[in-house]
Amino acid sequence: MNAPFQNTDARTAVAGAECAVRVLRSLAEVEAAETMWTALEDRAQGATLFQSFAWCRTAAEHMARRGTTALYIVCVTMRDEAVAILPLAIQRKGIRTILTGLSEPFQQYTDMLAAPGHSPASLFALMRDTIVKSGADYVHFGQVRADSALYQALGTAIPPCGEDDAAPCITLTDWPDYETYLKSIKSKTRKNMRNARNKLERTGAIEHQAGSDPDLLCGVISRTYEGRVDWLERMGLTSRAFRNAGFKAFVDRFKAPGSTGIETVAMSLTLDGKPIAEQWGFVHKGRYYAFISNWDDTYAESSPGRLHLGEVIRSCYESGVTSVDFIIPAAPYKLTWAPNTVPVQDHVWPLTVIGYIYYSIWLQRLRPFAKSCVESLPPALRQKVIGAVLSGGDEASVSKRTVDGQAKGHSVQDALS
Structure with missing residues (x-):
């Protein structure tokens, strides 16, 4: 389950220099990394608002006040400069421990800030062991754009999972x-x-x-x-x-x-x-x-x-x-x-037996069928079914669906996550 990435060539591939990998776990550590973070942010390409320092600090402040999520921001540095930052967080749902985008479910894309001139795949390979040691059952990379550094990093090792969408x-x-x-x-x-x-x-x-x-x-x-x-x-x-x-x-x-x-x-x-x-x-x-x-x-x-x-x-x-x-x-x-x-899709990387069961049985087989059945229902009946599903869920119920008029996935899929 943990074999897709190897560190063998990563260190030599990153500009032939020795790199260090560390994890930011607190708001104080995030704030201390501002100079390093914003310097990389200015250089990185792509739609990276939701990985920007300002966004992640705002999300980290929100989490700190509510005490709901544990930060797990993976950074690769070379000669005291950041060459990659992958903002993640640990969430717990029932028996599952999930490593996912730092501000999920509020962010629209998951991506990695990567310095130009460095291979995203090599940078991600350096992060591999640190991600595996997070204690998560699986990693959920939600809404990964096909033109992003993270998409390049995941390659074929962590294939897309779930519905196809596009921005x-x-x-x-x-x-x-x-x-x-x-x-x-x-x-x-x-x-x-x-x-x-x-x-x-x-x-x-x-x-x-x-x-x-x-x-x-x-x-x-x-x-x-x-x-x-x-x-x-x-x-x-x-x-x-x-x-x-x-x-x-x-x-x-x-x-x-x-x-x-x-x-x-x-x-x-x-x-x-x-x-x-x-x-x-x-x-x-x-x-x-x-x-x-x-x-x-x-x-x-x-x-x-x-x-x-x-x-x-x-x-x-x-x-x-x-x-x-x-x-x-x-x-x-x-x-x-x-x-x-x-194109935009989720990617899921199972790390434990629980994660593999959830991925292979629920995400890959049962969930698509359940989602199709619920979506075919009339709105009134669908509302009752979803309400019944959510009543036993582990997230506080505020309301239902979506961010940008529709965004954050399609209709019932969140209730079935």
Whole structure:
């Protein structure tokens, strides 16, 4: 079970230098590593917001206050400089001990910060023994992007597990401005969007707000959270994030982004001053990450969520953002605007007999069948079934499903995790 990775060639492969591996286990150790961490973060490539120092410190502070999760951040250093950081944490669910992404279930991607010029596979091989010694039954790498350093590191040794998904994304620098980008959208789609907007404008004035004003942030964050809670209840869906008792307190931290060090942006599409579609997210190294969105179903015929994404993209152009990440899942309303998607999948590495049984019997065989059966149920019945499953679970029940309008997996899969 522990054979996929070997350390034999790793030390010579990492620039021919001797490396040290250590684990950060406390908030104090995280804060002490800030200079080393941010230096690597500046150099690392990819969609690494959820592995950034500011994000991980914010998550570590949240965990320290609640005392719910043990940090296990694996670092590889060379000549006192970090060349790889893999932010993980230990979680316990019943008899299972899981090593997973540091801020799960709140983060959207799991990745590894890796210094350019070093092989991610070799860096990960150096971490192997430290990961095995974590005491976990299995390692869960959730939402790994196919273009990430961690994906390269895992290779074929830890294959994907579970459903295929994808993150719709846009490289804004492929077009000089929003108007030019808009011309790349199918003419029929543009016409449909114009007609939908015109229909709304016949009933009132449409306005769009975007920025980091405290009042805007507080309003959008609160409304989107509550809107998602209501939507999940209606649809009979579930989310590990939303049913986690600490998620509300975690998202509330971003109402004052100065305290997190993360650029947080809120956007609101209004009709006569009433919000009909809203979204908020983060900007890190020029990339905008959508996090939570919501829309008013009263205006469903005009597709307010789809309309709003056009305004989100326009605002990103105006603010100098270079790329937009709409996060999983690859929902149709996102694909209207995003020309590209990046495959995203979970990877699971069993380390003990318990981990292997859970992986081979539950994850690989029983869970896909159970998920298919539950998803085929009508929303009302599905809600009852999921409620029964969660009532015996080990996470506090807050509500059900998802982060970015849908994100954090598909519907019932979290209830069956």
